[in-house]
Amino acid sequence: MTGLHYSTQTGRLYAANGSGEILVINPRSNRIEQRWKPLGDKPALLLNIAEDSETGRLFVTDNSKAKTTLVLDIHSGKVIKQLEVGDSLAVLFNPKRNEIYISQRESGKVISLDGTTYALKKQWDIPANPNSLLLDAEGQTLFVTVKQPFNKDHSTKGPDSVVRIDLNAQ
Template structure:
C-alpha cells in the first residue's frame, strides 16, 4: 500500500505516518524455544533481547504490572481481514496469547486503571475495545464516516494515534487528513463525545498532560502543535516553528509527540527534517532541535531518567535502501547519549511503568529491492534494559 501525502515540501508516505511499511528481519539476540531452563533464563536477562516472530507488526503497549507486552499485528492489508493483538511475556518476549479483533489493528492505547486496550483500526476509521486481562473483544466504536472528494470518490478517514486519559476514562484518537481530525471518546460509555477539526493537515501525534488537563496534537501546516481543552472539545493554543506561512506548502510534518509534564516541554519528531523539535509549553517557543537520522518516526519521554528516546527508520526518498536505529537523548543537554542500530526499520516505542525497560517494534523492508529483503522474513520486538 502506498498512499501518499503531498503538502508542497516533500512527498510524505502515509504508510510511514500510519506505521504501514512492511518488511524483513535481522536477528540480534534470538531465544530458542527448546532451550534448557538455565539458558532460557540467561537470554531473558540479557540487556538487549530481540524476538523475530511476527507478521505485520505495528504499535506496542506495556501492562500495568509490567508482566505483559501487547503488540498489534495484521496478516495483510486485505479489507476483509481482521487484526491480531499478541500478548508477550515482558522478559522473554515469548508469545502468551493471540487476541483477534474484527478489523486490521495498528495503534494501541492501554488504560491501565480499567485494564482496557484500545486498538486503532487505521484503515477502517474505528476503535476496537479489548479487555486486557482476559483478551475478550468488547466491541468496536466507529469514529469516521465515509467522505467523497471533488470527483465523487468515496474514502474512509483514517485513525492514527490512540492516547488514553486514565484519570477521566477518556480516549483521544487522531486522524491524518486535510484537515486533520481529533476524536474524543468516553471510555465509560464507549461513545464519541467530540470531533475536533484541526486548522492544520495530517494531524498525527498526540500527548496528554493529566495535571493540566490538556491534550496536545502534532501535525503539518502553519501551527505544528495544537493545545486542546478536552472537556470543551476546543483548540485553546497553538505552537509554531514559524517556518510555514501557507499550509499547502508545509515545511514540517510533526509525526509523533511526547510530553515532559514536570518540565512542561513537548518533543516531536519531524518526518521532513529528521529532527526532534523541543518546545517550551509556557512560552510556546521552540527551544531546541536534535538531528536523529533519516525517517524520523516515534518518540517517548522517560521522566525517570530525563531522556528523550526516538526512532528513525533509516529510509527516505533519497535513501530508499537505508537501515534505522534508536537515539537516546539527554533531557538536560539535548546531546545524543546513545545510538543503537536496529535493522531494518524501527517503528514504535513503549516504556515500562518504572521507566527501566524500553520495547521497540521493528519492521522488515517490504520491497524486494532492499538489500536486506528476505522472502517470508518476519518483523520483530526488541526489549532494551535501560539501566
C-alpha cells in the same frame, strides 16, 4: 492528525498535523485553543509527541521534511531547542533516567539523549525499521516495534517484531 498527546499537567490534548502545526485542544470544550507552527513557514510534517511534565517540555518529531526533533515549551509552544539528530519518528521521555529516546526508522537506529544537555548518550542499531517506543513501569527496559520493509506489492518478507533493550546494559 499524525500525533496525539494528552498532558495531565495542562489538561490539554496536543495534536500534530501534516501542515507543521501543533493544535492545543481543550478536551472539555472540544475547542482548539491555540495553533502553534514551531518551524514557521519551513515545510514540516510533525509526527509524534512526548512530554517531560516536570520541566514543561514537549518533544515533537519530524521524520519526513525537517528531519529533526523539536523541544517546545508546553504552555507557549516556543521552541526551546531544535535537536539536529536526523530522521526522527517516535519519541519518548524517561523521567526516571532523564533520557529522551528517538526511533530513526530510515537510519535503522534508536538513540538515547541526555534529558538536560541533549547530548547523545547511546545508540542501538536496529535491523529494518524501528518504529514505536514503550518503557516498562520501572523505566529500565525500552521496547521498540520493528516494521519490516515493504515489497513493491506492499507485502513484507516476514512478520514485524519487538526488540527489548535493557537500559542498564553497557
